[in-house]
Amino acid sequence: MKKSIFLCIIVGFFAGIVSGFFSSGGGLIILPFYLLMLKLDDVKARATTIFCILFITLTSALFYLKEAHIDFNLALKCGVGGIIGSIIGSKLLNVINSKILNVMLACFLVYAGIRMIWF
DSSP, X not given: OHHHHHHXXXXXXXXXXXXXXXXXXXXXXXXXXXXXXXXXXXXXXXXXXXXXXXXXXXXXXXXXXXXXOOOHHHHHHHHHHHHHHHHHHHHHHTTSXXXXXXXXXXXXXXXXXXXXXXX
């Protein structure tokens, strides 16, 4: 159990660094850890990852706020869409097959990686 706690802290640490650097991506470290190393079921792993990201994101946002790097008008508009999307996504998580979710995630990551390289 002690090793598991230490490992979770280390994974959270790296997820926080990735999130701070790239304003995203912490979940891409935490989710595979939960699925592959801790053997959580898909829904619990994804839900727990989202909850962890809350703390990572709030911490990063406070530092960005301190440096006045936040466009509040834009953030509020995107936030409204994000709330609606989160509600729908959370509901769909319980009905979509986990293999399909994993394929969707992989496709998204490949697409995002290609876009970052070429554009």
